[in-house]
Structure formats: C-alpha cells, structure tokens
Amino acid sequence: MSKKRKEKKRKEEEKYPLFEISGRAPPPSKNFYHFAVTKSEVIWRCWKISLRTVDKHSRPAQLKESHQDFLDDSGLQSEVGMVFGHQILQYTKALCQGHYDYLEHLSDSLLLRIINYLELEDVGQLGRTSRRFRQLCGSEEFWEQAVRQRCNTVSAEVASLAFEVGWRSIFFTSKLQLQKLISRRRLRTEEQEEGQVSDLEAKTEEYLDESSVLNQTIGSEMESQPGIICNLSPGRVTGTEFDANSYCDVKPGCNPEPEAGSDSSMPMPGQPL
Numbered sequence: 001m002s003k004k005r006k007e008k009k010r011k012e013e014e015k016y017p018l019f020e021i022s023g024r025a026p027p028p029s030k031n032f033y034h035f036a037v038t039k040s041e042v043i044w045r046c047w048k049i050s051l052r053t054v055d056k057h058s059r060p061a062q063l064k065e066s067h068q069d070f071l072d073d074s075g076l077q078s079e080v081g082m083v084f085g086h087q088i089l090q091y092t093k094a095l096c097q098g099h100y101d102y103l104e105h106l107s108d109s110l111l112l113r114i115i116n117y118l119e120l121e122d123v124g125q126l127g128r129t130s131r132r133f134r135q136l137c138g139s140e141e142f143w144e145q146a147v148r149q150r151c152n153t154v155s156a157e158v159a160s161l162a163f164e165v166g167w168r169s170i171f172f173t174s175k176l177q178l179q180k181l182i183s184r185r186r187l188r189t190e191e192q193e194e195g196q197v198s199d200l201e202a203k204t205e206e207y208l209d210e211s212s213v214l215n216q217t218i219g220s221e222m223e224s225q226p227g228i229i230c231n232l233s234p235g236r237v238t239g240t241e242f243d244a245n246s247y248c249d250v251k252p253g254c255n256p257e258p259e260a261g262s263d264s265s266m267p268m269p270g271q272p273l
Contacts, residue, residue: 067096143167
C-alpha cells in the first residue's frame with residue numbers, strides 16, 4: 001500500500017508545473033498561447049483566434065514533449081522565444097536540464113522569513129522577478145514583520161492604526177507623524193464615546209418623560225372612576241363588598257355560621273343530617 005501511495009505521489013509531483021506562462025503572440029497574430037514545464041515534460045497549447053468562418057470551430061492545439069525532446073526541438077524553441085521572449089526560453093531550457101528553481105516553490109511562511117533578512121532595496125528588486133514574489137513583498141504580513149523588526153515594541157494603538165491604514169503606511173511614516181495620527185484617532189474615539197453617552201442620556205430622559213405621562217394618565221382615569229378607588233385605611237375597600245378585616249381575622253377551627261338564605265349544603269357540627 002505504501003508503494004502505491006509513493007507512486008501516486010510521484011506522478012502527481014511530475015504533473016505539478018515547475019513553470020507556466022500564457023499570453024498573446026506579437027502582432028499581427030492574435031493567437032493565444034500557454035506554455036508549461038513539469039518535472040517530466042513540456043506542454044505547449046495554442047488557441048487560434050481568427051475572424052474567418054473556417055477557423056470558427058477550430059479546437060486548441062496541444063503538444064507534449066519530454067525534456068530531452070524539447071531541448072532537441074529547435075522549432076518549438078523558436079515559437080517559445082517568439083511569443084514569450086528569449087529570457088523565458090533560456091529559463092525553461094534550464095529547467096529541462098534539471099536546474100530547478102526551488103525557491104519559487106517554498107511555502108509563503110518560509111519565504112517571508114527569508115525575505116525578512118533582505119535589505120529594503122533588495123526586497124523591491126525581488127518583487128519584480130515574479131508575480132508571487134510581488135504579492136509576498138507587498139503583503140501585510142511582510143510589512144508587519146518589517147515594522148516589528150525596526151521597532152522594539154509595537155503598542156496596541158499602533159497595531160489598531162495599522163489595521164486601518166496598513167502596515168506599509170506605518171513603516172514609511174515618521175514617528176512624529178505617527179504620534180499625530182494616533183492623537184487624532186484617540187480624539188475621534190473619545191468624541192464617538194461621548195456621542196454614545198449623550199444618546200443614552202437622551203433616551204433615558206425620553207423614557208422618564210413617557211413614564212411620567214403614563215402615570216398622569218392612569219391617575220386621571222382612576223380619579224374619573226371613584227367607585228374602584230381603594231381606601232388605604234384598615235377596614236373595608238370602598239366600593240366593594242370585600243372586608244379585609246373579616247378575611248384576616250378568621251381563626252383555624254372556627255366554623256362561621258352561614259348567612260340567612262345561604263344555599264350551602266354543607267352540614268354544621270351538631271346539626272342532624
């Protein structure tokens with residue numbers, strides 16, 4: 001099983017392109033080309049672009065050759081040089097001869113650690129070599145490393161400011177200008193907090209005003225209906241037949257006599273059934 005996995009991994013690595021490029025041929029031709037070099041072969045593709053009806057449904061042409069066949073194929077080398085230039089041709093020939101550029105295939109984290117040891121001018125030149133290095137040399141991760149390497153400590157305010165303007169801007173900003181930016185940002189934050197507090201106070205006052213109006217409305221309604229106003233003194237509740245004293249004075253074990261005309265069917269103690 002391990003041998004099959006190794007063989008499968010080897011085949012996948014052979015298909016992985018060491019280099020690939022695509023572009024349009026120089027005028028007057030409008031054809032589009034794609035050229036790739038893997039660990040085992042080179043792949044040349046051509047899309048013919050023409051206004052003629054005959055070429056309307058033509059399919060792209062593809063040619064695959066081993067490294068040695070490409071080194072011996074002067075015709076294909078001529079086409080590669082004509083479309084992509086002499087430097088690309090020499091680079092791909094070096095790949096076919098086994099001179100691999102492993103630096104291009106390292107992980108981003110490892111490349112960033114390597115780039116971190118370069119001078120700033122060298123970083124700019126490295127960013128012009130390929131699209132991947134241009135992205136890495138202009139990434140936020142690289143410029144954050146550069147800022148932290150140049151400064152002994154990076155405060156939380158500087159890191160928060162970098163989140164807004166970018167680490168590259170922080171790197172090229174003088175200390176005096178950086179202090180001004182931090183002061184302005186701090187003042188803006190305080191103003192926003194004061195505005196939030198003012199809004200909260202205004203909402204609280206509005207709530208209190210609404211509560212006062214509601215209480216006044218309830219009081220007016222209760223005054224307009226005196227029959228349901230409770231007398232706070234001990235005794236009966238005004239406008240009702242409920243006696244609070246009689247309810248609270250009931251003693252356990254006492255059997256109050258039923259009122260005259262009561263429909264109660266419960267027998268009283270000592271009363272014959």
